[in-house]
Amino acid sequence: MVSISEQIMFVNFREKQQIRHDEIIIIQNNDFEILNSISMEYKTIALININLSSHFMNIVRKKLGIDKYRFILGGDKLKELINNTLSDLMVDKEHNIIKIENIEYIFNKFDSYANVSYDIDFNLLTKEYCMRPKKKYGKIYLQIMASAMEGFHGKKCHIIENQVWFSGGLLPSELYEWCLQNFELYLQELHSSLSVFRNIFLMDGMDDKISRDFLSAYYQYTDYIGSIIDVVSYKIWNLSTPEKIFILQTSSSLLFTLDDNIDVALKVIELLQMKLCCENELITYCNERVGQKCNREECLYFLMNIMSDIRRKSMITLRNVSGYIDSIARGI
Amino acid sequence: METKIILRTSNEVNNRCGTKAQGLAFLGAKVNVPQFVVLDVDNFIRLISFLNICTVNEFFNNDFSDLHRCIENSYSKVQLDYPIEPEISYIVRSSAVPNILSDSFSSEISGAFESYTCVGADIVKAILKVYQSCFTLKAYKQLKLFSQPVNFLGMGIIIQKYINAVYSGVIHVTGKNNIHIQWINGHLSKIVSGKEFGFSNLIYFNTKKEPIIRGTELEILIIKKNDLYDILGTAANIAVKIYKSIEKPCEIEWIYDGNTHWIVQCQELLK
Numbered sequence: 001m002v003s004i005s006e007q008i009m010f011v012n013f014r015e016k017q018q019i020r021h022d023e024i025i026i027i028q029n030n031d032f033e034i035l036n037s038i039s040m041e042y043k044t045i046a047l048i049n050i051n052l053s054s055h056f057m058n059i060v061r062k063k064l065g066i067d068k069y070r071f072i073l074g075g076d077k078l079k080e081l082i083n084n085t086l087s088d089l090m091v092d093k094e095h096n097i098i099k100i101e102n103i104e105y106i107f108n109k110f111d112s113y114a115n116v117s118y119d120i121d122f123n124l125l126t127k128e129y130c131m132r133p134k135k136k137y138g139k140i141y142l143q144i145m146a147s148a149m150e151g152f153h154g155k156k157c158h159i160i161e162n163q164v165w166f167s168g169g170l171l172p173s174e175l176y177e178w179c180l181q182n183f184e185l186y187l188q189e190l191h192s193s194l195s196v197f198r199n200i201f202l203m204d205g206m207d208d209k210i211s212r213d214f215l216s217a218y219y220q221y222t223d224y225i226g227s228i229i230d231v232v233s234y235k236i237w238n239l240s241t242p243e244k245i246f247i248l249q250t251s252s253s254l255l256f257t258l259d260d261n262i263d264v265a266l267k268v269i270e271l272l273q274m275k276l277c278c279e280n281e282l283i284t285y286c287n288e289r290v291g292q293k294c295n296r297e298e299c300l301y302f303l304m305n306i307m308s309d310i311r312r313k314s315m316i317t318l319r320n321v322s323g324y325i326d327s328i329a330r331g332i
Numbered sequence: 333m334e335t336k337i338i339l340r341t342s343n344e345v346n347n348r349c350g351t352k353a354q355g356l357a358f359l360g361a362k363v364n365v366p367q368f369v370v371l372d373v374d375n376f377i378r379l380i381s382f383l384n385i386c387t388v389n390e391f392f393n394n395d396f397s398d399l400h401r402c403i404e405n406s407y408s409k410v411q412l413d414y415p416i417e418p419e420i421s422y423i424v425r426s427s428a429v430p431n432i433l434s435d436s437f438s439s440e441i442s443g444a445f446e447s448y449t450c451v452g453a454d455i456v457k458a459i460l461k462v463y464q465s466c467f468t469l470k471a472y473k474q475l476k477l478f479s480q481p482v483n484f485l486g487m488g489i490i491i492q493k494y495i496n497a498v499y500s501g502v503i504h505v506t507g508k509n510n511i512h513i514q515w516i517n518g519h520l521s522k523i524v525s526g527k528e529f530g531f532s533n534l535i536y537f538n539t540k541k542e543p544i545i546r547g548t549e550l551e552i553l554i555i556k557k558n559d560l561y562d563i564l565g566t567a568a569n570i571a572v573k574i575y576k577s578i579e580k581p582c583e584i585e586w587i588y589d590g591n592t593h594w595i596v597q598c599q600e601l602l603k
Contacts, residue, residue: 122552124565125542
């Protein structure tokens with residue numbers, strides 16, 4: 001599931017190969033004043049926490065051949081390495097290598113999932129595996145999850161001792177490699193995942209209260225946002241210039257910093273109803289506009305609405321957020 | 333003048349051979365243990381006396397470098413009274429004998445002394461090198477940590493056929509569902525010496541008695557890509573079998589040679 005990216009680390013690689021230790025800046029990604037002032041100077045963005053969205057960004061970057069910005073995944077590992085050294089970093093742009101104290105780190109190797117915080121239980125006999133959950137799941141929820149996930153990415157599911165076990169599927173990092181090689185299929189899988197959520201949360205006979213209880217107990221709002229933002233980002237990204245991609249990524253990252261004390265169930269249902277398809281044209285599923293096409297501006301408006309809605313409901317004061325979003329809108 | 337060292341076979345092991353040797357002799361009937369012979373503590377002391385090398389107690393306040401030189405010059409004066417194959421590789425290691433003799437496999441000074449790999453022709457040199465390793469800072473610190481040599485009676489020596497390791501490691505078993513396995517590609521000496529850490533995972537058994545390994549995704553991927561399911565699962569099963577036999581938490585060193593799992597060491601865990 002998507003995790004929350006709490007920080008963005010800016011590493012100023014620009015033109016030179018050697019980077020001083022103090023040239024690396026790590027900021028909270030809701031600190032927009034700093035973000036605005038440095039974002040155009042810094043060309044490399046290291047994402048502190050690995051999440052599905054950041055993988056997606058990397059996929060798109062490769063797909064579109066955009067090399068203006070470098071996205072380094074698993075930035076937490078890089079941050080740890082940098083924190084533990086006083087020496088300068090050497091960068092080999094051609095081969096995507098960072099050299100710290102004579103040890104070479106390949107950019108894309110940072111996302112080897114070595115820092116994933118959860119453990120996997122793996123059955124050495126049957127080859128089934130279970131992602132160890134941080135929370136204990138109830139029986140009903142497990143049944144819903146198992147039935148919804150059945151067949152997803154070729155997985156088969158069953159429940160043993162309050163855990164959902166998978167067999168026949170790929171581990172997340174294997175899935176990531178697969179995504180790199182099967183981009184279009186990956187997009188289809190994303191759609192499947194949205195359908196899975198829809199199946200879970202809009203079940204017949206499940207009233208708002210029950211679904212609200214489910215959702216607030218097991219998932220955070222940012223999880224749902226993360227599940228949909230990839231598709232939205234991709235479409236806008238594909239239609240925009242590289243500069244706007246950076247802006248979009250920054251604004252997307254806004255979503256990952258938010259407090260989860262909001263009405264999660266209602267928000268998710270609303271989002272699902274507004275689901276955007278990744279077809280040739282963007283199509284909304286808003287109640288009042290089912291099947292109608294929307295353009296980039298409308299799509300952005302959708303994002304802005306989400307963000308302003310969140311700002312209103314979450315009790316978090318995000319400095320300059322309105323102005324920031326306005327400037328994005330004007331830019332596009 | 334020369335002297336002969338008398339060695340005991342695994343069937344003749346007693347409490348004068350040290351905790352490690354006792355453990356291996358006990359397990360030999362239950363799991364695969366490489367063939368070994370033992371120099372018991374009495375013959376070891378006789379050997380040291382013959383070579384006029386001072387004992388452990390006498391040397392803690394002396395200059396270690398003199399002792400090392402003394403041992404280097406001694407090994408050619410000794411012959412083995414046992415058929416050791418000169419071309420075959422052996423591993424030679426200490427087997428400490430506690431002062432208070434018991435049936436326990438435990439040893440407080442586990443890991444204090446070095447083990448050496450050699451061909452049969454160099455066994456005597458390896459035995460004296462193990463003794464020599466008593467007089468290093470590492471051994472001194474560990475003996476001091478456990479208030480040794482007060483409880484340290486002496487040392488037996490195990491001479492064991494060397495097993496080429498494809499995978500190997502150390503297992504700590506504290507319960508049927510609490511098996512901590514540390515494993516590495518190659519020989520476990522890399523782990524024991526502290527040069528490499530390898531991988532460390534918990535293994536437990538589900539209600540169907542199937543082995544489940546817990547690890548990070550990276551570790552699980554390595555297991556998957558190298559098809560290590562059976563190797564690790566079998567190691568865990570052997571560990572449980574040993575745990576049930578001795579009914580005490582224990583530390584087990586294992587080697588997989590590409591065909592068979594071997595238990596090269598087993599000791600009761602310290603409380």
